[in-house]
Amino acid sequence: MKALTDKIINQLETIKKDKEEQVSTSYLRGLGMAINMIKLAVREASFEEIAREMIKHLNDHPELYHPHHTVIIDPTRAELLEEKKSINKVFDYIKD
Numbered sequence: 001m002k003a004l005t006d007k008i009i010n011q012l013e014t015i016k017k018d019k020e021e022q023v024s025t026s027y028l029r030g031l032g033m034a035i036n037m038i039k040l041a042v043r044e045a046s047f048e049e050i051a052r053e054m055i056k057h058l059n060d061h062p063e064l065y066h067p068h069h070t071v072i073i074d075p076t077r078a079e080l081l082e083e084k085k086s087i088n089k090v091f092d093y094i095k096d
Contacts, residue, residue: 005042009035 002010016031054073058065068083 005038009038012038 012031012035016028016035020028054071058069058071065080070081070083072079072081
């Protein structure tokens with residue numbers, strides 16, 4: 001499975017390739033510019049921008065996720081967890 005931005009870039013590149021003979025060079029140049037802008041935005045995205053995308057996705061799909069879902073992402077995987085039961089922070093056993 002590809003990242004969303006990779007899917008968008010691939011779709012634009014496919015459109016560009018398929019339409020080469022049917023559309024103007026300005027149109028093709030515009031598609032090329034859009035592809036490059038997306039690639040640059042992905043390279044320069046900050047941690048907060050990426051995190052906000054995940055938060056937005058969770059909140060935009062209430063049929064799939066609810067407030068008890070948590071996402072953990074590390075360099076090699078992502079986990080979607082659902083909280084079943086929790087207790088507040090316990091500091092009783094912390095040694096100073």
